[in-house]
Amino acid sequence: MIRLENLSKNYNSLRALNNVTLEVPQGELFAYLGPNGAGKTTTIRILTGLTNKTSGNAWVGGYNIETEAVLAKRQCGSVPQLLNLDEELTISQNLDIHCRLYNIPRKRARDRVSWLLDYVGLADRHNSPIKNLSGGMKRRTIIARALAHEPKALFLDEPTVGLDPEIRRRIWGLIKKIQQDGTTVFLTTHYIEEAEFLADRVAFLSEGVLVALDSPKNLIKNIGQHAVDVVGRDGIETHYFGSGEEAKHYMSTQDSQLTMRRANLEDAFLRLTGKQITC
Amino acid sequence: MLKGWFAIYYREVLILWLRRRRYIATLTVSPLLYLTAFSYAVGDNFNATNHTYIEFLIPGLAAMASMLESYSIASEINIARFYWKIFEEFQAAPVSEAAYVLAEVAAGVTRAMISVSIIVVLGLPFGVFLDYGLLFWFAIILNAYVFSTLAIIIAMVVRGHADQFMLSNFIITPMAFLGGTFFPLDRFPEWVQFLLNFVPITHASNAVRSAAFNQQVASTSYVILFALGTIFFLLAIRVVKKARD
Ligand SMILES: Nc1ncnc2c1ncn2[C@@H]1O[C@H](COP(=O)(O)OP(=O)(O)O)[C@@H](O)[C@H]1O
Numbered sequence: 351m352i353r354l355e356n357l358s359k360n361y362n363s364l365r366a367l368n369n370v371t372l373e374v375p376q377g378e379l380f381a382y383l384g385p386n387g388a389g390k391t392t393t394i395r396i397l398t399g400l401t402n403k404t405s406g407n408a409w410v411g412g413y414n415i416e417t418e419a420v421l422a423k424r425q426c427g428s429v430p431q432l433l434n435l436d437e438e439l440t441i442s443q444n445l446d447i448h449c450r451l452y453n454i455p456r457k458r459a460r461d462r463v464s465w466l467l468d469y470v471g472l473a474d475r476h477n478s479p480i481k482n483l484s485g486g487m488k489r490r491t492i493i494a495r496a497l498a499h500e501p502k503a504l505f506l507d508e509p510t511v512g513l514d515p516e517i518r519r520r521i522w523g524l525i526k527k528i529q530q531d532g533t534t535v536f537l538t539t540h541y542i543e544e545a546e547f548l549a550d551r552v553a554f555l556s557e558g559v560l561v562a563l564d565s566p567k568n569l570i571k572n573i574g575q576h577a578v579d580v581v582g583r584d585g586i587e588t589h590y591f592g593s594g595e596e597a598k599h600y601m602s603t604q605d606s607q608l609t610m611r612r613a614n615l616e617d618a619f620l621r622l623t624g625k626q627i628t629c
Numbered sequence: 630m631l632k633g634w635f636a637i638y639y640r641e642v643l644i645l646w647l648r649r650r651r652y653i654a655t656l657t658v659s660p661l662l663y664l665t666a667f668s669y670a671v672g673d674n675f676n677a678t679n680h681t682y683i684e685f686l687i688p689g690l691a692a693m694a695s696m697l698e699s700y701s702i703a704s705e706i707n708i709a710r711f712y713w714k715i716f717e718e719f720q721a722a723p724v725s726e727a728a729y730v731l732a733e734v735a736a737g738v739t740r741a742m743i744s745v746s747i748i749v750v751l752g753l754p755f756g757v758f759l760d761y762g763l764l765f766w767f768a769i770i771l772n773a774y775v776f777s778t779l780a781i782i783i784a785m786v787v788r789g790h791a792d793q794f795m796l797s798n799f800i801i802t803p804m805a806f807l808g809g810t811f812f813p814l815d816r817f818p819e820w821v822q823f824l825l826n827f828v829p830i831t832h833a834s835n836a837v838r839s840a841a842f843n844q845q846v847a848s849t850s851y852v853i854l855f856a857l858g859t860i861f862f863l864l865a866i867r868v869v870k871k872a873r874d
């Protein structure tokens with residue numbers, strides 16, 4: 351459904367994206383995990399036609415994003431990190447303009463909009479101007495807008511940044527539902543729990559380079575699921591073990607302060623790149 | 630090829646409709662000031678044509694207003710692009726650059742026609758009844774065509790709002806005063822008159838005024854405006870394409 355082949359992007363002398371190759375099959379919920387500045391937004395912008403690539407190739411729904419740009423764009427729904435809704439207009443008006451942009455017949459557009467507002471739980475607010483909505487409602491509106499033309503692939507750039515934990519869970523539920531209804535989802539995040547909770551597969555991106563790509567479970571298993579934090583003179587040092595026994599054995603040989611916990615994607619990222627995802 | 634242009638135009642009109650009261654009030658104030666101030670200041674001392682000064686002024690104001698209003702889409706585009714990022718919604722949509730330019734030109738023309746309608750109405754209590762027929766409106770539309778395409782180019786090329794302000798201050802405002810809007814060109818020195826021939830607003834005032842006065846059709850002016858607008862239109866498509874970094 352989504353394919354990148356040696357995709358690269360330079361901003362002047364900065365290599366924001368460096369030969370990224372990956373493939374996301376239809377129906378997958380794929381997460382792009384990396385710290386700020388890793389190149390996540392750049393990737394989405396290239397795939398959705400907002401930024402030109404420097405080299406390499408990419409396809410969405412089988413269409414080349416450069417040579418078949420119009421067809422490729424029809425396959426993409428996009429939820430940018432910055433909510434670019436028309437603040438003065440109502441939810442319905444925002445969605446209506448989107449349907450017109452994608453040339454959806456009028457009656458079908460009306461049915462689709464009312465169905466979507468139900469779907470994201472905003473039916474009772476359809477006449478509210480965007481400026482009167484909360485952050486979570488705006489996020490749901492823009493997700494509904496991105497789905498209005500029934501895209502095959504939905505791109506979400508940091509969909510829960512700045513939201514309360516409770517609202518974040520609600521958005522997660524919505525994203526899962528969208529995937530279950532058959533849409534391929536490509537999301538970027540720098541939240542560990544988000545990737546771990548949502549994604550079928552996770553790609554680690556660091557300074558424009560794809561470092562690893564696997565299911566969250568495998569990524570963690572590869573470094574060892576059992577982490578032991580050792581408090582030493584130069585801060586905390588973490589050791590990873592494949593089994594609980596090994597970890598316990600190791601702990602019994604040490605006499606400094608120790609804690610044992612389950613390893614997470616942050617550990618895996620740190621192990622592979624030497625860098626923290628969250629600062 | 631032009632699919633989706635109406636969506637973008639429709640959005641501009643919807644926003645204008647929401648602001649209609651403020652918008653119309655804003656458009657009324659400055660022509661009203663010019664009409665009252667200049668009619669007292671110049672009054673009977675005007676004998677350049679066999680028309681009163683107010684009659685001379687109304688087509689000039691119409692040319693100026695259609696220029697300013699169609700050019701004003703530049704700041705709307707700028708805000709939509711750099712502040713609200715709505716422009717990205719259009720870039721992501723399967724809509725061609727030509728469709729985008731067409732939509733913004735249509736928005737510029739709409740604004741110009743609203744502002745000129747207000748001026749025509751304001752002229753009535755001053756006893757100004759001119760020929761506001763097809764040729765008059767055609768000249769207004771061509772003028773709006775030139776300045777809305779110019780506005781798109783400038784909005785795409787500049788980086789932010791401050792640059793935009795600079796450009797309009799140095800290009801648009803001088804044109805508004807000099808291009809045969811408030812005073813007949815023959816009052817200026819010859820070399821100024823010569824230079825003003827290269828300024829589109831001069832041709833707009835000329836075309837608008839000769840239509841309103843029911844004089845011989847200023848066909849050269851129409852042709853120049855149309856040609857210039859079309860050159861800008863094609864350039865605008867190119868710069869919109871380049872607006873993707
Ligand atoms: N328009 C731009 N011009 C110059 N540099 C940019 C531009 N957009 C992004 N960058 C740089 O490219 C790198 C990747 O940015 P981005 O894709 O936004 O990262 P992320 O979304 O992972 O935080 C960063 O170093 C950023 O500063």
Ligand SMILES: [Mg+2]
Pocket residue numbers: 387390391392431507508
């Ligand atoms: Mg980003």
